[in-house]
Amino acid sequence: MLLKCRYLSQFSVTELSKNASSIAPAIEKCPFMSFARRTIKTDSSTNQEAKQDFNYQLVHHGMLNNMNCTDPISCPFFKSGNQNLDNLATKRTFDDLKEINDEVTYEGSVRTIYKTKHQPNKSVTSTGSEVKASIKAKNGSLFDYEKFFANRLDEKKKDGSYRYFKKVIRHASTFPVVQEHAKNSVKDMTIWCSNDYLGFGRHPYVQSKVIEAVQKYGAGSGGTRNISGSTPLHDQLEYELAKLHQKEAALLFTSCYVANDTTLYTMAKLLPKCHILSDSGNHASMIQGIRNSAIPKTIFRHNDYDHLEELLSKLPNDIPKIVAFESVHSMDGSICDLEKMCDVTHKYGGIAYIDEVHAVGLYGENGAGIGERDNMLHKMDIITGTLGKAFGNIGGYIAGSSNFVDAMRSYGAGFIFTTSLPPSVAAGALAAIELSRSDEGRELRERHQYYANIVKERLSQAGLPVMDNPSHIVPVLVGDPKKASEICDRLLNEHGIYIQAINYPTVARGTERLRIVPNPHHTIEMVDKLVDCLINVWHSTGLKLHQAVEYKH
Numbered sequence: 001m002l003l004k005c006r007y008l009s010q011f012s013v014t015e016l017s018k019n020a021s022s023i024a025p026a027i028e029k030c031p032f033m034s035f036a037r038r039t040i041k042t043d044s045s046t047n048q049e050a051k052q053d054f055n056y057q058l059v060h061h062g063m064l065n066n067m068n069c070t071d072p073i074s075c076p077f078f079k080s081g082n083q084n085l086d087n088l089a090t091k092r093t094f095d096d097l098k099e100i101n102d103e104v105t106y107e108g109s110v111r112t113i114y115k116t117k118h119q120p121n122k123s124v125t126s127t128g129s130e131v132k133a134s135i136k137a138k139n140g141s142l143f144d145y146e147k148f149f150a151n152r153l154d155e156k157k158k159d160g161s162y163r164y165f166k167k168v169i170r171h172a173s174t175f176p177v178v179q180e181h182a183k184n185s186v187k188d189m190t191i192w193c194s195n196d197y198l199g200f201g202r203h204p205y206v207q208s209k210v211i212e213a214v215q216k217y218g219a220g221s222g223g224t225r226n227i228s229g230s231t232p233l234h235d236q237l238e239y240e241l242a243k244l245h246q247k248e249a250a251l252l253f254t255s256c257y258v259a260n261d262t263t264l265y266t267m268a269k270l271l272p273k274c275h276i277l278s279d280s281g282n283h284a285s286m287i288q289g290i291r292n293s294a295i296p297k298t299i300f301r302h303n304d305y306d307h308l309e310e311l312l313s314k315l316p317n318d319i320p321k322i323v324a325f326e327s328v329h330s331m332d333g334s335i336c337d338l339e340k341m342c343d344v345t346h347k348y349g350g351i352a353y354i355d356e357v358h359a360v361g362l363y364g365e366n367g368a369g370i371g372e373r374d375n376m377l378h379k380m381d382i383i384t385g386t387l388g389k390a391f392g393n394i395g396g397y398i399a400g401s402s403n404f405v406d407a408m409r410s411y412g413a414g415f416i417f418t419t420s421l422p423p424s425v426a427a428g429a430l431a432a433i434e435l436s437r438s439d440e441g442r443e444l445r446e447r448h449q450y451y452a453n454i455v456k457e458r459l460s461q462a463g464l465p466v467m468d469n470p471s472h473i474v475p476v477l478v479g480d481p482k483k484a485s486e487i488c489d490r491l492l493n494e495h496g497i498y499i500q501a502i503n504y505p506t507v508a509r510g511t512e513r514l515r516i517v518p519n520p521h522h523t524i525e526m527v528d529k530l531v532d533c534l535i536n537v538w539h540s541t542g543l544k545l546h547q548a549v550e551y552k553h
């Protein structure tokens, strides 16, 4: 029975007997184990028929699909009472990580090694076919994957969170006027939701550097940095990013999603007894890394440094603590108090991990982000950023101390085992950073803020519910996924205005919104049209305007 539980099967019989008193009560809390106990009353481990029946029952009752049984490292039901076992599991995973990083280059995939290390006599395939066979024996049909996925999609379509992508042709020469290509037609539209915040993605200088690099070095990088090497452009870009953020070193990833996921996961696994404190508004990429690490975590209220302090003060002084948050929040546009957040973190021995994805290129004298604007770069231990938004290309990075960056380079699976960015992307990003540091970059940033303020002012004065914030993001609260999508569809179809509705799971249900992103390349005429059309569509969708609000710049 224990072998069926992926959490308990990690431990030896001696380890389990030592912890028997705390395991027994937890068995009742776990649906999988309590079900197993109820089902197998006699010693069925030697009884083939009973075993098959148990398998069938597990599948029939959806137990094998229970998410809680898929994680071999931690289990919510056993966790609280079994600190000893959890420590053992975490330590082992850390050791595995070290060994995996060493072994995997020669031996194959991480998954295979992990499975074989802990369950040398059991392979995933044999468990799978055993299950399939037992289902077939019982009801003669196998699992219907197509139906399953179609049903899950139907759920999304019903609750309005299904995503339909607009078909967009981004013309470099006319941006932010782009084209929608539908089945039989192509028509102009003005884009109000691009995260190419300054238009660097189509800047002639950036384009020329990308073209030059493609002609010189070809399209791809040819593999991982370990296998295909670091080109001078990769090295130069890492040097420039470190310099931009005033850190000792930087490391490139294929996106900031991957950078956040990999870095938080890897740090959490490397640091002994680590605890993560995560802002409640954190981006999915950070949540994913934290969740995958399965180490203890506490969530603090969005940008609330008093709450953060309250939580930090309850943790032991001597354990490592990662405090992870965003400087500019992607969806509500709030900006954290960097100084307070970093000071509180350091007071309790934490390390400050800050996502500047929506700030790099946009704030500070050189475009290094809020850290530079607020003169706080020295307090930020780890900075993560993207090359895909204001820097107009693609890719992500981390910046921090040399030892920290080297550790991520050496242990981070999401860095090690994937093809590096093409040299042309590195060339494009270098050109964008150069522009960002120039007078042109500073002028564009000023213009960008000017347009953000104008749009906020005009919409607020018209009584539209603009969510107040001090950044360049203009969120307008709708609070209903279907209405949010309808407004966007009508703006596009009737007025050639492209704004994306932001629905669950990107934002919480009930807070669905339009996320408007002004650009320095918009014009006042475009702003006028946006405001008029949005008011018009807002009314005809059956939504009410609020009392006009005086907007303060």
Ligand SMILES: Cc1ncc(COP(=O)(O)O)c(C=O)c1O
Binding pocket: 255, 256, 257, 258, 260, 283, 285, 326, 330, 355, 357, 358, 385, 386, 387, 388, 395, 396
């Ligand atoms: C706050 C935040 N962090 C990280 C990312 C991921 O960045 P990238 O697009 O480079 O993967 C995003 C993307 O939207 C984001 O909004």
